[in-house]
Amino acid sequence: MVRNHSISGKFIQTCVGALVLLLALGEVGQAQTKSPKRGLAYGYHSAADMQALAPGISWWYNWYSRPDAGAATIYPGLNVDYVPMQWGRDLDGSAVTADRLATNIPAGAKYLLGFNEPNFRSQANLTPTQAAALWPVLQEVARRKNLKLVSPAVNYCGDCVTENGTTYYSPTQYLDAFFAACPTCQVDYIAVHTYVCEERWLRDKIAELKKYNKPIWLTEFACGDMPASQITLAVQQKYLMDAVNYLEKEPAIFRYAWFSGRNNEIPNINLLGASGQLTALGQEYVSLPVNGEPGRLIPVATRASSQESNATGAANATDNNINTRWASAFADPQSLQLDFGSIQTFTRVQLSWEAAFARDYQLQTSSDGVNWTTIQTVVNGDGGVDNLTGLSGRGRYLRLLGTRRATTYGYSLYEIEVFGPATTALRTASVSASNSATTLDLYPNPAETQLHVALSGGARLRSLTITNALGQTVLTSAGPAAELTIASLPAGLYVVRATTTDAQQLTQRLVKR
Incomplete structure (x- = not known):
């Protein structure tokens, strides 16, 4: 077949790092689809x-x-x-x-x-x-x-x-x-x-x-x-x-x-x-990893030294939504602090930067939120995705400390994802093992009129939110409802976000016919 197109720095880790990461995940990596x-x-x-x-x-x-x-x-x-x-x-x-x-x-x-x-x-x-x-x-x-x-x-x-x-x-x-x-x-x-x-x-x-x-x-x-x-x-x-x-x-x-x-x-x-x-x-x-990688640690709280506006708060960097972001004031230094509620081991951190990224920054850990230990220093970063592997850190807190901005704007981060060792559960140690593997199941999917919702692992549903492709909330449900009427929604792609009674956040795509 003949085709004719008219088509109008540095790695923090190379693609080899991604391969090493998958091998290091051991049993967890093998289970990943x-x-x-x-x-x-x-x-x-x-x-x-x-x-x-x-x-x-x-x-x-x-x-x-x-x-x-x-x-x-x-x-x-x-x-x-x-x-x-x-x-x-x-x-x-x-x-x-x-x-x-x-x-x-x-x-x-x-x-x-x-x-x-x-x-x-x-x-x-x-x-x-x-x-x-x-x-x-x-x-x-x-x-x-x-x-x-x-x-x-x-x-x-x-x-x-x-x-x-x-x-x-x-x-x-x-x-x-x-x-x-x-x-x-x-x-x-x-x-x-x-x-x-x-x-x-x-x-x-x-x-x-x-x-x-x-x-x-x-x-x-x-x-x-x-x-x-x-x-x-x-x-x-x-x-x-x-x-x-x-x-x-x-x-x-x-x-x-x-x-x-x-x-x-x-x-x-x-x-x-x-x-x-x-x-x-x-x-x-x-x-390259699939969204929803195993081993991710979920913070119980996220705070920042500053935020550009009410729409760019610290929690946006840990909400599992690639279309929201934290953005700081236009000055150096700035920091983003994650609280995991208990002592954790950190082996990998992935940062998804917006165009206003950090040229120089440090990752630091702390057990008390006062005394900090630097576990990674990045100089002359190039933005995009920084996949920092091979880390060795422990603490209740993890802090991203930006010391030099790449632009005249502040620091702007879509998502920070933190991972523990291969044996680390999907959530922090305060969540029971039976709930750490909780999944959100939707059926049928695609659906036309009725949507059934189920949670595995014995988890209980607190609330549901459905957003459309523009990020607009189109349907909400409070309580343990297991069935939703979606007949009035236009055909298209939606995201169903469930909150469990033990504060887990689970998401799943829904195709509405």
Whole structure:
């Protein structure tokens, strides 16, 4: 398949650190399942390629409606889904029809991806009206095969389609026109591509699409929007780590796919070398942690030396929400202090910085909140994700002490995640072992009218909150209610957050049909 894209410091720990971390987790690491979100945009797999990638990806697509021959017989047994796509107006050299497309789609498929970059004249090259006129073919196939439909996959472009005097440069511009031309069309998910090189710009691209209140598939991403000479392996590794950390924790993201396995359009993007051999970048992508890692320690209180506003308080950095943040006053030094309620052992800390990050900072521990011991010093940090492994510290308190800002603004942190040894429970020692493995279960999911809620491990429910993809609270319930009526909620992606009677915070994604 020929494709033609129009694509407009230091590591705190390298990808090797991520691999060492997984090995160090021992039994806990082995119990960790791979991410249901993580996938790959790639064709031409060999069987050995698929076997190498399978431990870390749950799905892939190849811009076509049949899997590539090398992987066709092996992927079902590796717990990897194939997702078919109808690339454009044609299929195998002639106009697509429902009969021919349905014949191509293999048994077991659950989704059908829409047109590939239709606003690019060099790609699917469909105006919004043309795409809308062709969409009923995809709907008919979805009906026959019981598939969910993913929207046309749009991207910012240069050489774009034009219709009625309008040139469709942006994803939302195109999708708005597509939905206007096809108001009753079935679209269950939104798809987008982006080749930005910083996590903050990736956030912006995803935020633009949340207005549709549908789960989002990021079906192509890599660092590509900078001069090729600047896209070193280290730059690509850094962006991959930052982006995956965000995508795993972003509730609006249903699935994401790196571009690509082997490709020479963008420097240093390949996950595969020789057949069945992962590159350094491939090892990183396969081994990066999944959201909800075991061993995380949950503080009982979080406080800071200052906050920029009422909306950026200290608790935002420990609320398990990647879209809220703590931001300090615009001065040095500043600190963020976590109280775990009892003495803990700290072996790893992961910091997810906003654009206003710390250039220099220290991690410190204390048993009394007065006397502090430094366990890690970072000089000339580069923001994004700082994954600090191999720590050896004990205390009731952990403090992040920022001593030099990278910008004129304050310190701004989306999330600080603290982990103990491999045998550490999910919560602090004050929580009983039976409750440390508590999970929140929703069924059915996707749901249409009624949602049943269950907690494992003997935990009792205190309250429930449901928020939409914009972060707005749309439903709350107090008490031990085990069933909610959600018929009035618009179709889309939601986050259900449960609080237990022993103060555990549990979250789960919900797809409302």
